[in-house]
Amino acid sequence: MQSFKAGRLFGAAFLSKGILSMDISRYMIPVEQLINCSEQCFAHLSEDGTQKETLKEHTQRSQKYWLLIAKNKCIDEIMERFEEEYFENLSQDCRNIFEEMTINIVTMHDLGKVNPAFQKKKMGNIWYKDMTPDNNIGSKHSIVSSIFYLDYYLDFIKRMIDEEKITKAESENIKDFAYMYSYIISRHHGGLTEFEKYLDELSGKSDDSDNLGKRTYDWYTESGINAVLSYDRYSENVFKLRRTYKEMNKRLTSDSDRKSVILYAWIRLLYSMLVAADYYATSEYMTGWEQNTFGNINNIDEIMSEYEKGLIPKCIREYEKTSYPIAYELFGGIDRNTDINGMKGINILRTEMFLDSENVLMNNTDKNIFYLEAPTGSGKSNMAMNLSFKLMKNSQDINKIFYIYPFNTLVEQNMNSLANVFGNNESVMSQIAVVNSITPYKDISDDELDKNYQRILLDRQFMNYPTVLSTHVMLFNTMFGDRKEDAFGFHQLCNSVIVLDEIQSYDNRIWGKMITFLKGFAELLNIKIIIMSATLPNLELLTDNTAGAVKLIADRDKYFRHNMFAKRVEVDYSLLDEDITIEELAQYIVDNDENTGKKVLIEFIKKKSAEDFYRLLEDVTDRQILLMTGDSSIQERKDMIDKINNMSDVVLVATQVIEAGVDIDMDIGYKDISRLDSEEQFMGRINRSGKKTGKVYFYNLDKAKNIYRNDTRVDTDKTLESSDIREYLNTKDFFKYYENVILPVLLKSQKKITDDNIKHFFKEKVGKLNYPYVCEKMKLIEDGRKLISVYFARSIQAGDNVIDGADVWNEYKELIENPDLSYSERTVRIHDVRSKMNMFIYQFKEDIKSNIEWNEQIGDIYYIEDGEDYFDDNGVLKKEMIVTADELFI
Numbered sequence: 068m069q070s071f072k073a074g075r076l077f078g079a080a081f082l083s084k085g086i087l088s089m090d091i092s093r094y095m096i097p098v099e100q101l102i103n104c105s106e107q108c109f110a111h112l113s114e115d116g117t118q119k120e121t122l123k124e125h126t127q128r129s130q131k132y133w134l135l136i137a138k139n140k141c142i143d144e145i146m147e148r149f150e151e152e153y154f155e156n157l158s159q160d161c162r163n164i165f166e167e168m169t170i171n172i173v174t175m176h177d178l179g180k181v182n183p184a185f186q187k188k189k190m191g192n193i194w195y196k197d198m199t200p201d202n203n204i205g206s207k208h209s210i211v212s213s214i215f216y217l218d219y220y221l222d223f224i225k226r227m228i229d230e231e232k233i234t235k236a237e238s239e240n241i242k243d244f245a246y247m248y249s250y251i252i253s254r255h256h257g258g259l260t261e262f263e264k265y266l267d268e269l270s271g272k273s274d275d276s277d278n279l280g281k282r283t284y285d286w287y288t289e290s291g292i293n294a295v296l297s298y299d300r301y302s303e304n305v306f307k308l309r310r311t312y313k314e315m316n317k318r319l320t321s322d323s324d325r326k327s328v329i330l331y332a333w334i335r336l337l338y339s340m341l342v343a344a345d346y347y348a349t350s351e352y353m354t355g356w357e358q359n360t361f362g363n364i365n366n367i368d369e370i371m372s373e374y375e376k377g378l379i380p381k382c383i384r385e386y387e388k389t390s391y392p393i394a395y396e397l398f399g400g401i402d403r404n405t406d407i408n409g410m411k412g413i414n415i416l417r418t419e420m421f422l423d424s425e426n427v428l429m430n431n432t433d434k435n436i437f438y439l440e441a442p443t444g445s446g447k448s449n450m451a452m453n454l455s456f457k458l459m460k461n462s463q464d465i466n467k468i469f470y471i472y473p474f475n476t477l478v479e480q481n482m483n484s485l486a487n488v489f490g491n492n493e494s495v496m497s498q499i500a501v502v503n504s505i506t507p508y509k510d511i512s513d514d515e516l517d518k519n520y521q522r523i524l525l526d527r528q529f530m531n532y533p534t535v536l537s538t539h540v541m542l543f544n545t546m547f548g549d550r551k552e553d554a555f556g557f558h559q560l561c562n563s564v565i566v567l568d569e570i571q572s573y574d575n576r577i578w579g580k581m582i583t584f585l586k587g588f589a590e591l592l593n594i595k596i597i598i599m600s601a602t603l604p605n606l607e608l609l610t611d612n613t614a615g616a617v618k619l620i621a622d623r624d625k626y627f628r629h630n631m632f633a634k635r636v637e638v639d640y641s642l643l644d645e646d647i648t649i650e651e652l653a654q655y656i657v658d659n660d661e662n663t664g665k666k667v668l669i670e671f672i673k674k675k676s677a678e679d680f681y682r683l684l685e686d687v688t689d690r691q692i693l694l695m696t697g698d699s700s701i702q703e704r705k706d707m708i709d710k711i712n713n714m715s716d717v718v719l720v721a722t723q724v725i726e727a728g729v730d731i732d733m734d735i736g737y738k739d740i741s742r743l744d745s746e747e748q749f750m751g752r753i754n755r756s757g758k759k760t761g762k763v764y765f766y767n768l769d770k771a772k773n774i775y776r777n778d779t780r781v782d783t784d785k786t787l788e789s790s791d792i793r794e795y796l797n798t799k800d801f802f803k804y805y806e807n808v809i810l811p812v813l814l815k816s817q818k819k820i821t822d823d824n825i826k827h828f829f830k831e832k833v834g835k836l837n838y839p840y841v842c843e844k845m846k847l848i849e850d851g852r853k854l855i856s857v858y859f860a861r862s863i864q865a866g867d868n869v870i871d872g873a874d875v876w877n878e879y880k881e882l883i884e885n886p887d888l889s890y891s892e893r894t895v896r897i898h899d900v901r902s903k904m905n906m907f908i909y910q911f912k913e914d915i916k917s918n919i920e921w922n923e924q925i926g927d928i929y930y931i932e933d934g935e936d937y938f939d940d941n942g943v944l945k946k947e948m949i950v951t952a953d954e955l956f957i
Contacts, residue, residue, distance in 0.1 A: 092134050094167040096174050098126040101219070102296045108181050109190040111352055114889070119190060120352045122180055126173075128348035132358065133173040136340050139361040140561040141464050141593070148591055149333050152326060157240065160232045164241055168220055168248055172337060173344050175219065176252050179211025181295070195295060200286040203279070210283045213253035215296070217269075218287070220245040243318055247836070251338045253280075255345060259338065259549045262836035266312065320834040324825070325612045327834035328587025334836055336592070339557035343529050354521045354891070362531040362559055363466040364459065364498065371456050373492050379449060383418050391422050413631045413757035417446040420626055421453065424619040428454055432461045435589035436582075436616035438606075439599035440623055442632040442799065443751025447568070447599050448481055452488070454619070455564045458595045465595060467563035468534045471542045473572050475503050478536050479701050480730060485536075500532035502541060505701065507899040520892035527895075530556035539573065540847055546584065547845040549838045561592045569600050571744060573847045575778055575809065579609035579817050579825050580845065586612040601751065602744040604805035609813060609825075627799040635757050636736075636750045640793060642766035643740070649676065652766060653683050656718075656737060661762065665734035666711065667718045670749055672739050673769045674698070674722050678946065681720045688718075694943045695721040700906040702865045703942065704729075725752060732756055736763040740787045741771040742780040743804060746796060779812045854910045855927050857919060857949070859934030863906055863942075872907040876923075876930055879904060883925060907934065909944060918949050 098105045102122075110125035112118070137143065146169065154162050179185070183199040184206040186192040204211075224241050227233045233241070250265045267273035268280030287293075321327055347358045364370070374380060420441055428437065439454070441447050451470070459465045472478050482501050489495040500509040508527045526532065530545075544553045545560070570581070589596050597619075598606070607616055626632055642655070656662060656669065671677040674696045681694040691714070695707055704724070708731050711717055723741075725731070726748035732755040738746065746765065754761030767788065771781040779785060785808055787793055795804040817825040822844070832840045860872035879900045882893065908928065921929040931937070937945055 092137075092170070094163075094170040095130055095134070096167075096171050098123050098174060098178075101175065102178060102181065104181060104194075104295060108186055108194060109192055110177055110180055111349060112190065114353055119192075122177065125177060125348055125352065128351055129173050129176065129344045132344040132347040133170075133340060135358075136343060136361060136558060139363055140340075140558055142336075142340070142561070144464070145336070145561060145592060149329065152329050152591075154240070157237050158233060160227070161237045161241060164224065164227060164233065165244060168241070168244060169337065172216070172248050172251055172341055175216040176212055176255055176341055176345065177208065178215045178296075179208035179213070181292070182206060182208050182211050185211075198290045198292055198295070200290070201282070204283055204286055207279070207283075209256050210253050210279055211287065213249040214280075214283050214287045216252050217245055217249040218293075220248075239314070240318060243315055246315070247334055248337070250836075251334065251341060254338065254551075255341050256551070258551050259335070259554065259838035261839060266315075270312070272312075316835070319836075320830050322826075322830065324583050324610070324829040324833075325587050325590070325614075327829040328584055329591045331833045331836060331841070332588050332591050335554060335557050335838075336561070339554045342551060342555060343558060346525065346528070350521055350525060354889075356519065356521045356525075358522075358525060358531075360531060362526075362529075362533055364468065364533040365466070366494065366498075367456065367459050369492075370489075370495055371460060373489055373495055374452065374456060377488050380453070382414075383421055386415075386418050387422055391419065413444070413635075416626060416629060416631055417449075420445055420620065421450050423621070424450055425453060425457060427617065427619045427621060428457055429461065431617045432458065434615055434617045435595055436586060436614070437595070437597045437619050438603055438616060439597055439619045440603040440802070441599065441601060441620060442627055443601045443747060444635070444755050444757065445601075445626065445632065447601075448484060451566045451568075451597055451599055452485075454597055455566055458564050458597075462595060464562045464593055465564060466533075467559065469542065469560075469563055469565045470534070470536045470568075471539055471565060472536070472568045473539055474724065475505055475538060476701055476704055476724060476729065477568065478503060478538060479506075479705070482536050485534075498533035500526075500535055502527065502530060502532070502535050502537040505902050505905045507902050508895050520889065520895045523895050524891040527898075528552070528555050530559045535559075539567070539570065542567075543845060543847050546588070547842050549842040553842075560588065560594055562594070564595045564597070566597045566599065569744075569748075570598055571600055571602065571604055575780060575813055576816065576823055577845060577847075578604065578606060578813060580828060582606040583610045583612055583825070583829065584845075586610065586614050586616075590614060600744075602747050602801040602805075604810060605802060608806070608810050609817065623802065631757055633799050634760075636753045636761040636763050638750075638793075638797065639762060639764045640787065642737075642764050643787060647766050647768060649680055649683065649768060652737070652768065653680065653687055656684070657688050662718075662735055664716050666714065666716070666732075667735045667737070668725065668731075668733040668749075668752055669718065669720050669737040670725055670739060671720070671722055671769065672741050672771055672774055676739070676769055677720050677722050678943075681943065684718065684720065691717045693717065693719045693941060695719060695725060697722060697724055698909055698944060699724070700863075702863070702906060706864065706866075725749070730755075734759075734761055736761070738763065738765055739768045739771075740765050742775065742778065743786070743792060743796060743801070744780070746787060747799075747801065780809060785809065855913050855915075855929060856908045856910055857921070858904065858907050858928050858930045859909065859937055859944070860907065860930065860932050861934035861938065865906070870903065870906065872934060873932070875900065875903050875907065880925065904928075911949065915949060 105123035105126065106121045108122045109119040110122045111120040113120075146166065150162055150165065154165060180190075181194075182204075183195045184204070185208045186194040187196065187199070188206040221242065224233075224238050224245065228235055228238050246266065246269075247262065250262050253265060254260065264273065265280060268278055269284060271278065271281040273281070319330070351357050375384065424439060424441075431437075437454070439447060439450060441450065455468050455470075459468065470478075470481055472481065478501055482499070485499055486496065489499070508523050509532065510523050542565070545556050548554065571578070585596055588594055620626065642652075647655075656667070669680065671680060677694065677696055681692060684692050693707055693711070695704055699707070707719075708729065711719060711731060711733075719725070719731075719733070723745065726745055729752060731752050733753050736749060736753045738749045740746065750763050753763055765787055771786065775781045783789070785792060787796065792804070792808070795801065795808075816823050820827075822828075828844065831837075832844075858872070858876060860876055863870050863872065879897070882888070882897050882900060885893070888896070919929055919931070922932040923930040937948055939945060
């Protein structure tokens, strides 16, 4: 065997062609040195079936893209960090073997296509039919590739021991990675299953009647296929796993949560790279499209220059030159009339906070985790934009930005903010993309008649955008999802800035796991993470990872307790001291003279309550009443907010969709209590400008525990029903609220001998690469209800345009029924149409189908032709025409 020598020669050949100037490429093995049939066997058929790509051609293309991804994502540096963690005390020869094994995952990922059954069934190639496997293995190739890889490197490792290159003790560590890497290959056409299950299938220990790994190994060793592959094979028996598995487990599992996360991330990263390289290579053969960009920002100086030209940054920089840092000390008692350099009131505080956070950041650019705790209405989004640019400019290799928000409405809102800043710079805007289920795929081309659908699809699937705006759900799927599609973009997280907004809005049971994962990912993958909120808990208390995190606002009281933030809204708890019905609440609001001629916001925690109250209020007042819930499309919400901002007298009834970051400024607020975070977020919608005094009334109608079942923050003694909790809200001391009230409960729960035990989770599940279990435990939204989608065809005003729902539906039908479209064009166009269809779709429980008189059905979407009949004059769905009682999807 000459893999070391061959690999280095091959790397030199690549370098001489200028493809890649990376050290790790020296280990890549030419496929013809592994098998003598790489030009006799085929990997793919052209779309028309007339041409065949040889296995050698596909392998070379895959190798090319693996190396290009490695170059663009600085994988050599990530590998070096990983080696320092796992091979700190091992020899350089041991590391060299590890590096060769890592690089050649891609080389061997499709060698199983030599399977005669695959060649015959998939490629129409009759090849060594006497070696065809049994029907159970059939034409599968991924598992055959993984067995080939494992056999090859177990043999290689034994030779290195025999040649005294490495010790037997060192070899055990390397063998572990041979098994893990063969697992990656076995899964490259499917999702991430349990690594332990794969090992059981290899060893014959599995109870699964399929036991594909064992049968594949049996066939491989008995068929003589190794002779066809042409290399001298001496393999350690895979079945020794039955005896060595316990020792392997000891090496894999660690008492260090951090080390478990680093292993989890490393294997997921390589899987993501392999899937991407394989897709790019296949796409190049099928369509001729050669991927040459990988989502990096290469013009940060231009971006920062354009940003600094904006009115707000220019005012901030002028203030910085003339007044900072002495202005706050001189004008600590500022009110809304204070004027410093033309900057008034609350804007002075926002500017001070902007500059304070920037200064702290610039002194800590070597750190990975940053906490931005800032009051509602303080301009966190603008601060985050500036901080992300500063990190990219001043941190080594950082070349991508993710802005991540709780809801799609906030994604859209912040995309509009970026457009306001960079809208006149086409070069910058072309690099920014929204990635979610309701936004069309981004096309950087202006040619509507000649779209490259393959490029558009690949860019979206693998997040090849320098700047990505998306939701927590997308990010968590990318980090923890066990489907292949979930992991597509995981390698894109490398060397990025991730801005996480309001992460505490989700299930508090996963906070400890979340921050432990984020710290480990950040360390290995070179990620800078900014976590920002007005009600930020001290997540450091929930993790054993001691990597230093940085508070960007060193003196929180300077802002949180300043009258411009702390006293911007007066709070009234009187409605909490009595039981109240929905009818009594309506009458109280109508009778309260404070509401006259004001913009009033009323929030409920259940959608049905909001809808019922909206109908009730319509009957008892002549004022303009509007309704905003999760059913309202992004366009409807935008139009409604624009309308409200130009009114002085209106009542808006809403659910929690109004809370986080929605740019709306109301005078009076009424809110059904839930979590303290939500109460503060709601107050941020009242007197947002700080130019007057707002007022908020809290009441208790629906029981929050019925909605947030597992959230300790809605226990009675931890809500505004308690006078102690009211004091935390009055003083804006959310940090102490979490530290004294919430985090002790979570810490106690993490240590219980249950599924929530954090040590058990990282040692037994994360460290052992149980990806489905991790996926399940790290879900942000749990919803086991069976839902159907009802499409109401009607006309909707979207800005200056009117969209006809019937036309959109017909466009969707034509795409579904068109047999002539390529896969990429069909996928892109259907997604883009579906993004428009979301404006017309409402979800209900499945059991209401009998109440619906639909005209057509496609999949789980039921089409109602006369959709206008189901809406009132304000565009609110009259659900009573379809559902009864509590059948609504809340």
